[in-house]
Amino acid sequence: MSQAVAWSDAATAAQLFAVDPVGTGVLLRSRAGPVRDRWLAMLRAALPPTDAHKHLPLHIAEGRLLGGLDLSATLVSGRPVAERGLLAEADGGVLMLAMAERMQSSTTVHVTAAMDAHETLIERDGLSLRMPARFGVVALDEGLEDEFAPASLRDRLAFHVDLDRFSFRDTEEFEINAADIEVARQRLPLIRATDEQIEAIVTAAAAMGIVSLRAPLLTIRVARAAAAWSGHTEIDQEDIGIAARLVLAPRALYFPQAEQPDQPEPPPEEPPPPEDNSEDNKDQDEQQIPDIDRALDEVILAAAKAAIPPDVLASLRASAGRTRARSSGKAGELQKSNKRGRPTGTVRGELRAGAKLSVIETLRSAAPWQPLRRREAAATAAEAIAAGGEAAPQPRILIRKDDFRIARFKQRTETITIFVVDASGSAALHRLAEAKGAVELLLADCYVRRDQVAMIAFRGTIAEILLPPTRSLARAKRSLAGLPGGGGTPLACGLDAAYALADSIKRKGQTPTVILMTDGRANIARDGAPGRPKAEEDAIASARQLRAANINAVLVDMSPRPGPQGEKIAKEMGARYLPLPYADATVLSQAVLASTQAA
Incomplete structure (x- = not known):
């Protein structure tokens, strides 16, 4: 496959993602540079300006990711006020994952769970809420050689686009009209895949060694988006071929062995004269269905094979199942610490020597109890006045020992x-x-x-x-x-x-x-x-x-x-x-x- 055709497929992936961002997703494996900037510019031009665009940083706190208690609003109002997290803020738009190959496992779990359920669940700080989170994901993978984004995230993203193979001279701008994208989005819910098409896609995926059940589902979503983008009212072979090139080809581990050359066939026999029998015609139609299915399977396999560069399948087989290697010095045990390292949340505790108090989390823990504590303090003050004494002045925020939250850290030890x-x-x-x-x-x-x-x-x-x-x-x-x-x-x-x-x-x-x-x-x-x-x-x-x-x-x-x-x-x-x-x-x-x- 030539570089021009490969770049055209990359641009097509951007267009189809814009048609159905929630149902597809993009894994963009590319180092920072003009090629990636050009592709992202095409994607921004294709997405409607009304869609939300959120960037998820690498080391994001769990409270900012999922949401929780709005500390300032809670302290002002005297009642718990929920704050939306980044996943909920991306609802209806696109979430950009920076440096996905280094994403923390906890962040990966929350993002993939939101992608599956289309909502986020907040159960912390005395809150229990569900917020909608339907968003498309663009994961930027800047890994080198054997560094990859988490497998659970890659499996949920339809398009695996590798831009490292292109130089800037190999690329060109593709004009994408946002109005055409909006028309395709309106047409998308009306398009459905037939049972024969679904069976052919699943059969082709199995023939390529793809064991994930999400791959055929994503292929069907992309085929529907391709049909909507092309103005079709139903999915045809061309749409399935596009989906096979963009979804199945990057995941393929092998292809079926080439069949032996066909032996010379004997001359066909004279067909029997047709009879006016409806039952016989029905049987004849049923016998023709497997031929149609086989033809569609061959179309899917041929489309996927044409999209793979030479010698790529061999390297895919060699790297299948390979885990990310770590150097011996950086592979020390991950130990908990209360002084230094990467922040990993907080824990209830006492202010002992060396412990670091998390002021924000301490205030967050105390905020929901302020109305009750103020009433208790007022009752105590009233009793003191009734006894002839003076009420002690009360602080603006009432914090108790149980509210203390100690910051926790983790760091890799030296080997x-x-x-x-x-x-x-x-x-x-x-x-x-x-x-x-x-x-x-x-x-x-x-x-x-x-x-x-x-x-x-x-x-x-x-x-x-x-x-x-x-x-x-x-x-x-x-x-x-x-x-x-x-x-x-x-x-x-x-x-x-x-x-x-x-x-x-x-x-x-x-x-x-x-x-x-x-x-x-x-x-x-x-x-x-x-x-x-x-x-x-x-x-x-x-x-x-x-x-x-x-x-x-x-x-x-x-x-x-x-x-x-x-x-x-x-x-x-x-x-x-x-x-x-x-x-x-x-x-x-x-x-x-x-x-x-x-x-």
Whole structure:
């Protein structure tokens, strides 16, 4: 498909979205630039000026999104006054989602729920209200490579438009008359799809590997919008073809295998003479219906296949089901905090040391109770005056201890990768060379990944911290350079040292990850006595200690012939077992990163 045709389809998507914004929706995958600005300008020209246009920022508070108590109006009037949220304000218009690939999961849940129910539910601050929220969604996805908008949001948007493939010279302005859009909107409710068309669309979607039931429904909505835009009174094959190109093609994972060339058919037999039998004519008509359905299926598949650029289906299959990867340094545990991080709401609490009072939420909590508290205060003052005393002056807003709301935050903790290296035996030099190379490769990315690396070596009868947590590449090289090898394998001592270091890291609010590099053949017990049975028993006990502490771990079996010992230790640790009998520093580094991300 040429760039001109592809841009024409992108412009058609803008037109059809303007005809039925609530029933369709657009996922616009494009970086900021003149191409995206031109497409958005076409969309604004197509939408009637009376429609509401709202922009949803990335980090929006839940109260602003859904609505709640209007604090100022409530305090002035002395009674609860509801405030409309952004979703309710977008009713009858279009909601623009900025940076949809980074949208918070809670925001995604509220937006998709409003898209399904066409209303928002407010149950907070003593309010229980339902507000209409029928709006179209334009999600701006600026993600790179494997960054995508949430799957639940993508599934509900009919048009998936990718503008990164266009340069500005490939685009042109399309004149869109808002009056024609209004006429098409009036014609849209009168257009319906037939049962044969619905069956053909569902069959074609299944043939393309599309498992979502929303895709055929969105295809029907787009086909109706295309018919209304073209001035048709019913949906024809051209309208279905447009819908298949715009809705089904971007979602397709594969196409049916091409059929084998047809064998030469025998000459057709002489048809029997027609008979004046109404029952026979009825049977003949029923036999022709499957042929019509097959022809419509082929039209839909051909239209969708023509809209897909070459080699795109292969990449879609490769990326199907792939989750968004995170770098090891940014994948630390999400911990609650009352001092810093990303705001995540408030909680009822006391003003203890370090707690931050949310003044707005505290006033919001106290506002509905002001009339009752004023009456109680007036009654108390009247009793004081009747007893011959003086009434104390009352504040304008009566706040009690139960009204206090403490701000809560969440922040990603820093990740520290602890290498625990078996430095015993004749092959220690080979394993240490791989460990040194892996550590250096990881340190090279520390500034980007915000990660730290530590190293513990065990041999003979002891284990020592060779490299404390650091980002310094020079310090790591100096520490690794003079490490000797040889002696027994005190695996239990190495695991105990890893547990102690990981526990101290965890107490500081950071996230430890243990990478144990060994063959699992322990022969030195925890007390330094030789003997394989006692050494294995101590190693298993130390491994269970790491699992009980819920420390993320990976065991890299560096034995030339991986045996059951390493896998058994990994199971007791609750670690991922990674046998690598022949691995260089690069392979080891890649395997460690993949393991920590998967964990």
